[in-house]
Amino acid sequence: MDWTYWIKVAVIIVSVYIISFILRKLLGLFIKRESVKVNVDPTNFSFIKNSLTFVLYGAGLIAIFYITPSLKSLSKALFAGAGVLAAVIGFASQKAFSNIISGIFILIFRPFRVKDVIEVNKTYKGVVEEITLRHTIIRNYENRRIIIPNSIIDDETIVNSNIIDQLVHKFVEFDISYESNIDLAKQIITDEAINHPMSIDNRTKQEKLSDTPMILLRIIALGDFSVKIRAYVWCRNNDEAFALSCDLNESVKKRFDREGIEIPYPHRTVVEKKYNIQ
Numbered sequence: 001m002d003w004t005y006w007i008k009v010a011v012i013i014v015s016v017y018i019i020s021f022i023l024r025k026l027l028g029l030f031i032k033r034e035s036v037k038v039n040v041d042p043t044n045f046s047f048i049k050n051s052l053t054f055v056l057y058g059a060g061l062i063a064i065f066y067i068t069p070s071l072k073s074l075s076k077a078l079f080a081g082a083g084v085l086a087a088v089i090g091f092a093s094q095k096a097f098s099n100i101i102s103g104i105f106i107l108i109f110r111p112f113r114v115k116d117v118i119e120v121n122k123t124y125k126g127v128v129e130e131i132t133l134r135h136t137i138i139r140n141y142e143n144r145r146i147i148i149p150n151s152i153i154d155d156e157t158i159v160n161s162n163i164i165d166q167l168v169h170k171f172v173e174f175d176i177s178y179e180s181n182i183d184l185a186k187q188i189i190t191d192e193a194i195n196h197p198m199s200i201d202n203r204t205k206q207e208k209l210s211d212t213p214m215i216l217l218r219i220i221a222l223g224d225f226s227v228k229i230r231a232y233v234w235c236r237n238n239d240e241a242f243a244l245s246c247d248l249n250e251s252v253k254k255r256f257d258r259e260g261i262e263i264p265y266p267h268r269t270v271v272e273k274k275y276n277i278q
Helices: 003-038 042-067 069-092 094-109 182-195 205-209 238-259
Strands: 117-120 124-131 135-140 145-149 158-160 168-176 216-222 227-235
Touching (some): 094 124, 094 145, 124 145, 168 182, 168 238, 182 216, 182 238
Antiparallel strands (some): 117 158, 124 135, 168 227
């Protein structure tokens, strides 16, 4: 073998080393930065850098075999075998790789972070405790852990209560009878909502100057047997919004009872017919 062969080998080795070094550094900085944003241990993603190094050095080794005349046939066999092996591994690990890729997408695009309150597909709701390469762990309000594979959660509709800010515009609804005084019912709801310690005034200065009410009330439906009133109440976060709605249900009900506002039961008309059977 002449000196040109050894130059080619040296170029391959140095190129693989430099490319591997640069890519590992860039990937490490990216993972470290994004892991801080989602509060994930960056060591969870160390296998990505190790896999990248393995692939690069493997490709370099095959390239050296390819330029070596006595090993050229072996390099072709390695290329073919690597293709078959990759196909077998890829087929056997579809779900695992799908979860890993989805975990990386979650890391990059950050639809949710650790400590965010999220609701997944209107089924699971709770606080994100951990995001791993395979799954996301959510602690629900019964202190149970819900473990969802990343490939599944990445395809679902997610309601995130913390992604921009934590303020919640809570809808609290009440039904009153058609015979009840609507204005009095609205005044009771307004008083109870304003006096609740978890209710906040989120009006702008312009809205305050124009006398926009702190608690907005709307008649949203005229049902079969009741009038539905919706109160729009601002709260600091999702947990306080839930507690406020429960408290308002109790305090408004008590005020309704004292001041003669009826919360009706469903009404049904039953028609009885008699038949003469001969």
